[in-house]
Amino acid sequence: MTDTQTLIENRPPSVASLFLERVEATPDAEAYRFPVASADGGAESWRSLTWKQAAERVHAVAAGLMDLGVRPEERVAIASATRVEWILADLGVLCAGAATTTVYPSTNADETAFILADSGSRVLIAENAVQLAKAVERRAELPDLVHVVVVDADGADLGDDGWALSLAELEQRGKVYLEKNPEAVRKAVGEITKDQLATLIYTSGTTGRPKGVRLPHDCWAYMARAIQANGLLEADDVQYLWLPLAHVFGKVLTAGHITIGHVTAVDGRVDKIIENLPVVQPTYMAAVPRIFEKVYNGVAAKARAGGGAKYRIFKWAAEVAREYAKVTQDNRRRTGNASAPFGLTAQHAVADRLVYAKLRDAFGGKLRACVSGSAALSPEIGYFFSGAGIHILEGYGLTESSAASFVNPGEAYRTGTVGKPLPGTEVRIAEDGEILLRGPGIMQGYHGLPEKTSEVLESDGWFHTGDIGELSADGYLTITDRKKDIIKNSNGKYIAPAAVEGQFKAACPFISNVLVIGADRNFCTALFALDEPTILGWAKENGLAGRPYAEVVGSEQVRALMDGYVQRVNQDLQRWQQIKTFRVLPRDLDVEHGDLTPSLKLKRPVVEREFKELIDDMYAGTRED
Structure with missing residues (x-):
């Protein structure tokens, strides 16, 4: 048996076990870095947690959940942006033997309530007053939800019935619980089996209601060891983690981090990436x-x-x-x-x-x-x-x-x-x-x-x-x-839209998103969404300075600009792949309008429905291929 096979086949039953092993192996090594706002409104600073310090908080969360009555495999939902508390809460859930339900903070109240109800979540860990409000709004429809724990409790109305409490209060309850039951967390981790449910991650829902994907503890333990065996990451690496932890891509990075033991700098604010990179100086980043x-x-x-x-x-x-x-x-x-x-x-x-x-x-x-x-x-x-x-x-x-x-x-x-x-x-x-x-x-x-x-x-x-x-x-x-997504046009030719869309993104620096259309049609068309800062920069140099985005992208100058890129890309496409006509959308596509998933994947059916009139206009009348 090779070293790789040994590493994977001898994996422990859970990431919770791997976490305890990591803490024992390198208690004083730096585990996490995270930004902290200045008390006087000045520049942010970055603080660190060692593995031992992280474990103290994780154990407190786990014990606090036990004190609230959470039992093995019962679901605890997390609705929060990517931050160090998300990771600590998730590890606390896992170390309690419970299962994490992930909820994007951008998810609306209706879909949040659906996920909480469908998963049967007993506790919701909400980032702030905004996430708390979604649960309060639908509380009557969520009889299984017995508590909400709020990470940033400032400005949040926790009420006085004990239903809502702060994360600090949960951790304090956990510390008291551990004083009476000092081995409670280690015992819970030791009883976890590999087939026990660890995570419910709901699919992005590009085509309909999201489905809860059941991932047992063994999935994450395997992923952790497989990432380690891959050899890409090393103990002295610094990872910059900004991806949504509600998404499986972000979640798996936390498993690899634990088994390898490198440093992870955590900040989910996308608008801070460019500012943070020179400060964090990562050796590794996923995006x-x-x-x-x-x-x-x-x-x-x-x-x-x-x-x-x-x-x-x-x-x-x-x-x-x-x-x-x-x-x-x-x-x-x-x-x-x-x-x-x-x-x-x-x-x-x-x-x-x-x-x-x-x-x-x-x-x-x-x-x-x-x-x-x-x-x-x-x-x-x-x-x-x-x-x-x-x-x-x-x-x-x-x-x-x-x-x-x-x-x-x-x-x-x-x-x-x-x-x-x-x-x-x-x-x-x-x-x-x-x-x-x-x-x-x-x-x-x-x-x-x-x-x-x-x-x-x-x-x-x-x-x-x-x-x-x-x-x-x-x-x-x-x-x-x-x-x-494979398109078959009315002449029986198959087209892979993602490949064509990729060529446009590479050729045109103004494109934010592109949707190629042509199923059951006799020619292909495209919808272009343009990157606002980039196209407005171009507008300043081309007689459109000071005009709003919608006016700029609707101008004849921008249409001529995009037509030039279309002609250029068409030269490298098969005849049946070529874009015969196009429209520039009046706004960029985004998560808020429901055009993109939180992981920035295009929701094709949503975009096609929203801009149906533009699509119909491109195919109006008769046109030969």
Whole structure:
């Protein structure tokens, strides 16, 4: 048996067990960093918790939940943005033997009530008064919900009936409970079995009501050990964690962190990422493609604002980066040596001094690797960052597979693929191209939905992902598209919209989101949503300064601008893939309007319904392909 097999097969039954092992092994090592507001309104500072200090709070939360009457496998919901208290609360739930139900803080009161009721959650840990209000509003409909614990209790009306209490009060109750029952938490952890429910994560609901995915303790213990066995992360790494912890991608990062023992800096405020990176100086960060697209667009916009010469230098450097990345990755794949011709290497060295070094500094200057997941990253954007020395390792997984089924292997990564399966995960491609997965990370099923479970999970453990993909001879997986998103036009031609959309995102620095349409039609069209800061910067230079966003994107100048990009991209597309006409949306797509999931994935049916008139207008009359 190999060391990797031993590590995975001898895993403990739960992440709670791994957490106790980590605390015992490195009690005084730094575990978490988190921002703290200044008392006088000045600049924020960052504080740290050692593993021992974190454990004291985790044990207090766990014991506090026990004191509230929470029993093994009963659900405790967390409705909060990403912050260190989310992690401590989740670990407290797990160490009590209970199960965490995750709720995005952006979820409205109706859907929050649905999740709380469907999961049968006994306690809700709410971030603040806003999240508390959602539960108060629907309290009469939630008889199972016996308590709400509020993290930031300032401004929150906790009432006087004991139903709501602060996190500080919960922890104090836990400390008192532990004085009487000092071994209560260790005993609870010791009694956890691998098949016991650990987490209910509700799917993003891109096509309807979310389904609760049942993930037992063994899923997370397996993921933790598989990430460790992968070898990407080391004990001296610093991770910057901003992803939503209600999403499986963010959640799995906490498991890997515990087993490896590196430092994690936690701050879920997306608008603080650029500000935080030079302060945190991470060596590792996970993100969704939209973040890398925004960085790329921002760099391009800044270069454009610097004048014609700077913009020409940026465009030249971007092409050099892509070519350098493609050549070196291809040579590494074929020969094991990531070399490039002398001329290209010389150009790359000049571009590095002029452009790439500044970009790396913006990421903190110490970034060794990023992992991108949740959606497809445009290969051209991936090659740009690769050539600039910011190595984006694409990965792949679903909520139903505990997030991390595939990831690119360190230096041997290949842009445009999602890498190889994690140790212990099996993969095969069905006759219709669908990716099937089997392994310890696969869910038990959908909560209370046996028929839905049987639609995707076979009796022998194979899970139908709904994604289409191809495996290379040496095991690298390429995702082609979502099975349900494949377009078949009226002439019988199949089109993968994500691939076409990715080409537009790479070509046009103004695009925030794009939706390609063409199912049962005789030609393809597109809806473009433009990035507000970038397009308004362009507007200042093109006679539209001071105009509001909606007026700018509705102008003839912007239509002509976008038409130029459409013609350029169409040159590289098959005839039946080409965009014959398009519309620029009057606003960007976002989570608040329901166009995107909290993990920034496009809700195609929602966008198509909302902008149906624009789509109908593009297909009005008769038009030949």
